[in-house]
Amino acid sequence: MSTATGLYSDLVVVLVAALWGAATGALLPRAAYRFSAPSGEAWRERCPGGHPVRGWLGRARCGQCAAGESGHSGEFGRSEQSGHSGESGRSEQSGHSGESGRSGESHRPGRSGRSGREPGQARRSADARYGPRTAPLALVTALVCAALAAATGTRPEVAVWLLLAPVGVLLAAVDLKVRRLPDPLTLPLAGAALVLLGLAALVPEHAGEWSTALLGALVLGAGYLVLFLVNPAGMGFGDVKLALAAGAALGWYGWPTLMLGTFAGFLLGALYGGALLVARRADRKTAIPFGPFLVAGAFLGILAGAYAA
Template sequence: MTGGLEYALIAVAALWGAAAGALLPRAAHRFAVPAGEEWRSACPRGHPLAGWLGPARCRACREKPYGTDAGTASGAGAGAGRSTGAGPAYGTGAAVPVTVTALVCAALAAATGTRPELAVWLLLAPAGVLLATVDFRVQRLPDPLTLPFAATALALLGLTALVPEHAGEWTTALLGALALGAGYFVLFLINPAGMGFGDVKLALGAGAVLGWYGWPTVLLGTLAGFLCGALYGGALVVARKAGRKTSIPFGPFLISGAFVGLLIGAYTA
């Protein structure tokens, strides 16, 4: 791939990632609820939300900003404030998901080049960022995201295997999903307090993505995830923000490890 084409591909991937990341805040707000609770269907002031994708802003709040009545005290949140056009923001802004998704997509494009599986990685990347965001906030990996993530990964990679110039194997992707899912299921049975069943479901999708480039990539991505989680947990203990038995969300590190493994697998394929 020539230098000009490579830079153009990376730029297009980054723009795609930024556009997709801008659609994640509302979904993150709706999914980020503790286990056992219904997905949010309204803004903090109780106005119904239309759709799952888009900025975390409520149009119905536009005429009456937060703080103007007694019913807003419990729902204002740190992200509330005055705004124009689409109403005040709730939850967190779009800067982080836009930036992270753009960087992830750009890195995937740089590693994969023009091979057809790049389209799969770019479609899955925003879902991975959303899953990591939700799990980091409330330690929950929603079934409507984890299971479709795995199924979509396998389906799209199956179609990619029919396209010339791909660099992976669909059979290994399927076996990687089953192997990593089984491994995490064993860990869940051994220590259900430290490994949630949502992690087991997410491991299916991560295993499929990593398995596309072979078993060494599966092993590398798995080890990278546990290393990232261990470093984060250790840092919290050192900073005295957590104890040795404090539960931490593992989904973001599972996804981060899969991202590292995928980058290296794509580079070396």
């Protein structure tokens, strides 16, 4: 294969990966909202306005709230407001979207936005959003997938990274929101990583070893388990389960990659905690979500391992 042909193939892979990341990232907001329930609580089944949230994939927007309809469970709406401070502002607005819309129209009939909608209608449209915005998640997932494809090229394991990346972004978003890594995501992710890498190992031109991927999952999972047992307040058990998947992905490229990705995760977490201390937004006893840094460290380790392979 000529150099020009190889470069063209790599560019096509990167473009396809970016489009895949944007498409899958756009499907994450609803799942991020539903999984963002505090530890011990069931996954969210209703929007802050009290309407049922159907399905797990798609944008986080309620059509009934946008139409100004009242929720079927006022008590649920109030509990959502009190239990999730990040959603309180939107919850209060959506709980009275019909009232605010009518009052806005009756007292200021001549004032409307450039789009021709009345103020109450614009407010209801904003209230309809109940979770993370679609554009940021789609952009982050697209960038992650494109970077992984650029580092891996046309080797078969690139398909594995593209399948795992959206789940990693989703886990990071949920952990940042409520400091919780859901079992329905962490445990299947570890199993999927090992199965998919096992399939990739059967395809010619792969650049990793499945045996070290398996050992990496066991070693990193055991290491995080020790940290959890030593200091349960500083390391959650969800991090231990996520470490299994991270260890498998990093171990695919060997032990140096595993150590690099692990170190990168702890370094990023330490830098974030230090920044909070400097900004006086936390003290030394403040717990921070470690899942996003574990995912970011694994991402950086995979990039380095793929480039070096």
